[in-house]
Amino acid sequence: MGYIHFDQTKEFDLILLGRVAVDFNPVDYYMPLSESTTFKKYLGGSPGNIAVGMARLGKKIGFLGKVSDDQFGDFVTDYFNKEGIDTSHLTKCKKGEKIGLTFTEILSETESSILMYRDGIADLQLDVADIDEEYIQKSKAILISGTALAQSPSREAALKALALAKKNNVVVIFDIDYRPYNWKSQDEIGIYYSIVAKQSDVILGSREEFDLTEQLIEQGRTDEQTAKYFHSIGSKIVVIKHGKDGSTAYTNDGNNYSIKPFPVKLLKSFGGGDGYASAFLYGLFEGLEIIDCLELGSASAAMLVASHACSKDMPTVEALKGFITDSKKQYGEMIARV
Numbered sequence: 250m251g252y253i254h255f256d257q258t259k260e261f262d263l264i265l266l267g268r269v270a271v272d273f274n275p276v277d278y279y280m281p282l283s284e285s286t287t288f289k290k291y292l293g294g295s296p297g298n299i300a301v302g303m304a305r306l307g308k309k310i311g312f313l314g315k316v317s318d319d320q321f322g323d324f325v326t327d328y329f330n331k332e333g334i335d336t337s338h339l340t341k342c343k344k345g346e347k348i349g350l351t352f353t354e355i356l357s358e359t360e361s362s363i364l365m366y367r368d369g370i371a372d373l374q375l376d377v378a379d380i381d382e383e384y385i386q387k388s389k390a391i392l393i394s395g396t397a398l399a400q401s402p403s404r405e406a407a408l409k410a411l412a413l414a415k416k417n418n419v420v421v422i423f424d425i426d427y428r429p430y431n432w433k434s435q436d437e438i439g440i441y442y443s444i445v446a447k448q449s450d451v452i453l454g455s456r457e458e459f460d461l462t463e464q465l466i467e468q469g470r471t472d473e474q475t476a477k478y479f480h481s482i483g484s485k486i487v488v489i490k491h492g493k494d495g496s497t498a499y500t501n502d503g504n505n506y507s508i509k510p511f512p513v514k515l516l517k518s519f520g521g522g523d524g525y526a527s528a529f530l531y532g533l534f535e536g537l538e539i540i541d542c543l544e545l546g547s548a549s550a551a552m553l554v555a556s557h558a559c560s561k562d563m564p565t566v567e568a569l570k571g572f573i574t575d576s577k578k579q580y581g582e583m584i585a586r587v
């Protein structure tokens with residue numbers, strides 16, 4: 250316990266930096282996207298989903314981002330406002346850039362893919378001038394989404410936020426969040442991911458995402474080697490996810506804690522990562538033991554892959570705990586613990 254010290258005097262628990270977008274998930278799922286005719290519109294974008302997830306869990310959340318000056322920009326801003334998320338630093342693009350649209354394909358319970366429309370994209374217009382030191386100072390932590398590093402000016406904006414967080418003792422959380430779209434080269438991914446990862450207190454990613462982050466440092470590391478390296482340069486918690494095979498959190502005292510997915514009737518296979526991040530981080534803010542944070546993350550992830558939306562279906566604390574209690578009653582106390 251106590252790997253991370255959060256300054257309890259701060260107004261916000263977490264300010265997230267990156268994209269908020271729109272997901273269109275097919276209502277007529279279990280068929281190819283080319284054949285789907287009916288979609289439900291949800292707030293989307295991985296950091297947007299995590300923001301909603303943490304707000305549902307009662308945390309005070311702010312968002313640093315850019316949206317389009319149109320009905321979809323209004324939709325996500327209004328949605329955040331209704332969830333109690335601070336939108337004072339979620340501003341509108343002035344040159345016609347558009348919010349990201351993601352059309353999802355749910356072919357079967359286990360085969361999903363996403364089709365992103367992200368040209369002339371609003372979220373990557375976040376500018377250094379949008380990064381306000383006073384705002385960052387007000388938060389216990391910031392979360393940088395790796396996709397914000399894909400292009401300028403958002404790249405420099407994210408690096409400025411990182412620098413200001415370090416300057417003001419604000420905890421830095423890096424969600425690597427690899428989305429191939431918008432990156433120009435493999436080298437750029439390695440350069441910018443590693444700059445941020447090396448300065449982060451908490452890093453969340455899949456094995457593939459850590460491989461991309463470490464490509465210019467050393468290739469072919471094991472999870473243990475990855476964790477040891479980042480701990481040696483100051484990171485406190487490194488979480489490495491392996492999809493349905495579970496995940497492990499490595500702490501800087503040399504311990505590690507693993508969790509498996511909760512059994513659930515799958516609807517789709519995306520959205521789990523955002524549920525996981527929001528509930529895991531909620532646990533950290535609550536000062537829980539790491540294994541309990543992981544259990545919350547795994548439970549929220551399971552609830553998300555069992556439901557249609559990524560943002561709208563984020564659980565409350567009551568629902569999350571109810572799900573864990575019911576699962577343990579059905580499958581045994583140690584169901585997700587390794």
Ligand SMILES: Nc1ncnc2c1ncn2[C@@H]1O[C@H](COP(=O)(O)OP(=O)(O)O)[C@@H](O)[C@H]1O
Nearest residue numbers: 490491492493496510520521522525547550551
């Ligand atoms: N089949 C599954 N059943 C229950 N939970 C799952 C399943 N697949 C993934 N999850 C949960 O979702 C989390 C995130 O999944 P992962 O595939 O690693 O990330 P992402 O959704 O970001 O691609 C996993 O760590 C796990 O807890």
Ligand SMILES: O=C(O)C[C@@H](O)[C@H](O)C(=O)COP(=O)(O)O
Nearest residue numbers: 293294295519520521522523559
């Ligand atoms: O991140 C996006 O821009 C799209 C998301 O809203 C999307 O629904 C999704 O892929 C969820 O991501 P995951 O939780 O990492 O599976």
